[in-house]
Amino acid sequence: MNEKPKAAIYWLAACGGCDETIVDLNEALLSVADAVDIVLWPVAMDFKYSSIRSMKDKEIALSIIHGSVRNSEHEEMARLLREKSQTVLAFGSCACFGGTPGLANFRSRKDIFQWVYRDAPTVVNPKGVYPMTETKVLDHTLKLPELFEKVYPLDRIIDVDYYLPGCPPPPDLVANAVSAVLEGKLPPRGSTLAPHRPLCDTCPRNESKPPKIEIPEVRRVHMVEADEGKCFLAQGLLCLGPATRSGCGETCIRVNTPCRGCFGPVEGVDDGGAKFVSCLAALLSAEDEAEATRVTDGIADLPGTCYRFTAASISLKGKS
Amino acid sequence: MSVKATGPLPFSPKLVCFTCRFGWGYLNGSKAIESLHNVIPVTCSGKVDASHIMEAFKSGADGVLILGCPDGECHFQNGNYQARKRVLLMRKVIEAFGIEHDRLAIELDMDPEGSKIEPLIEGMRERISRLGPLSPKGVTANQACTGKENLR
Numbered sequence: 202m203n204e205k206p207k208a209a210i211y212w213l214a215a216c217g218g219c220d221e222t223i224v225d226l227n228e229a230l231l232s233v234a235d236a237v238d239i240v241l242w243p244v245a246m247d248f249k250y251s252s253i254r255s256m257k258d259k260e261i262a263l264s265i266i267h268g269s270v271r272n273s274e275h276e277e278m279a280r281l282l283r284e285k286s287q288t289v290l291a292f293g294s295c296a297c298f299g300g301t302p303g304l305a306n307f308r309s310r311k312d313i314f315q316w317v318y319r320d321a322p323t324v325v326n327p328k329g330v331y332p333m334t335e336t337k338v339l340d341h342t343l344k345l346p347e348l349f350e351k352v353y354p355l356d357r358i359i360d361v362d363y364y365l366p367g368c369p370p371p372p373d374l375v376a377n378a379v380s381a382v383l384e385g386k387l388p389p390r391g392s393t394l395a396p397h398r399p400l401c402d403t404c405p406r407n408e409s410k411p412p413k414i415e416i417p418e419v420r421r422v423h424m425v426e427a428d429e430g431k432c433f434l435a436q437g438l439l440c441l442g443p444a445t446r447s448g449c450g451e452t453c454i455r456v457n458t459p460c461r462g463c464f465g466p467v468e469g470v471d472d473g474g475a476k477f478v479s480c481l482a483a484l485l486s487a488e489d490e491a492e493a494t495r496v497t498d499g500i501a502d503l504p505g506t507c508y509r510f511t512a513a514s515i516s517l518k519g520k521s
Numbered sequence: 522m523s524v525k526a527t528g529p530l531p532f533s534p535k536l537v538c539f540t541c542r543f544g545w546g547y548l549n550g551s552k553a554i555e556s557l558h559n560v561i562p563v564t565c566s567g568k569v570d571a572s573h574i575m576e577a578f579k580s581g582a583d584g585v586l587i588l589g590c591p592d593g594e595c596h597f598q599n600g601n602y603q604a605r606k607r608v609l610l611m612r613k614v615i616e617a618f619g620i621e622h623d624r625l626a627i628e629l630d631m632d633p634e635g636s637k638i639e640p641l642i643e644g645m646r647e648r649i650s651r652l653g654p655l656s657p658k659g660v661t662a663n664q665a666c667t668g669k670e671n672l673r
């Protein structure tokens with residue numbers, strides 16, 4: 202009889218980058234594969250959902266779930282894996298906060314359908330063919346999952362035990378998380394398996410920050426050649442480092458790209474986007490109202506910038 | 522935070538108001554402020570973080586009003602300017618989340634008696650009542666997927 206603990210790796214609304222980072226464990230992946238019995242990993246191996254359904258409750262030791270919940274199939278699989286698993290790890294920014302797919306929450310589902318299937322300049326759809334959840338073909342009824350009005354982070358749908366953010370999470374944190382589970386050395390449930398400090402604290406450019414940053418005009422990366430040694434904010438480029446959890450290895454900063462916030466808010470903060478807005482407001486140099494209006498109006502897509510990875514984690518009432 | 526509605530408008534908007542203690546209603550103790558619902562005195566309008574504004578909307582507010590000191594008269598240095606910049610930015614952010622920007626406003630003025638607070642709140646409630654209530658959008662996936670609206 203196989204005594205190895207069972208593990209599942211599953212994707213919901215995801216791009217596949219999280220699977221890639223697991224593959225990037227390289228040789229370490231082989232020892233993981235020795236230590237556990239992988240019962241589900243659609244991107245790498247062939248398994249049937251029915252074999253998961255027939256398992257006993259909590260039979261799987263660990264389910265690593267990445268991607269956000271966007272449609273009814275995602276919801277069904279998330280609930281199934283929750284039922285069958287002792288521990289669920291929300292893996293990657295989409296599972297933790299909705300990720301970039303969560304930006305869709307700035308639009309209604311109807312807007313998105315109309316754009317994608319009718320109004321986009323590249324669409325030719327004279328018959329108005331739209332995807333349906335049910336279609337009759339001869340005697341058969343074909344079914345598709347239903348797209349939800351909103352994108353949801355995983356913990357809005359099921360209980361999540363641990364979080365590992367990142368787009369994708371870096372291999373060192375993945376390896377730490379997997380060995381912590383295998384060795385039973387996990388922190389309290391609900392913890393995020395990444396450092397607590399903000400990115401600026403670990404950023405190699407932090408030293409270069411002037412005592413006071415003043416931004417008379419927000420610039421965009423394609424408009425300037427960024428100085429490789431200098432804090433991006435001090436160059437008028439939006440960098441989410443002050444409001445983002447560290448742990449990524451500063452990979453973007455090292456290739457001269459400002460932080461986009463994929464690690465989500467720092468420990469203890471729910472709404473990292475709002476925290477960044479507060480920080481940014483203080484840096485914009487504008488005393489009078491006209492000047493403040495001019496500077497703020499010059500920022501391209503402020504909401505998308507501040508909430509690039511976390512829009513879906515914000516539950517607000519609103520007009521649809 | 523729980524947010525209460527007041528007043529006789531057809532749709533009764535719930536408004537949260539942050540007032541700077543230095544400029545607004547500091548005479549007569551704080552009576553002018555205490556009698557009003559959802560008015561939160563702060564030590565400087567610059568203390569109002571963008572996340573407090575979001576928190577008010579998340580807690581059910583239909584609008585948020587910030588009252589700070591006039592230009593050049595911040596008790597500290599320039600907290601009122603900081604608040605104004607935050608409001609300008611947050612008006613763009615809430616719009617993206619489906620909340621009209623007019624539901625967030627800032628007034629920089631001086632009102633030691635606190636007599637202008639109530640009329641300002643009433644004026645904003647009236648403007649918001651014309652915008653209508655904010656509606657909850659699909660809170661859980663289950664609710665969302667039962668909404669069989671026509672997507673065309």
Ligand code: SF4
Pocket residue numbers: 400401402404405406407410431432433434435440441442443454459460
């Ligand atoms: S703002 Fe960005 S570039 Fe500047 S120190 Fe923080 S993370 Fe580094």
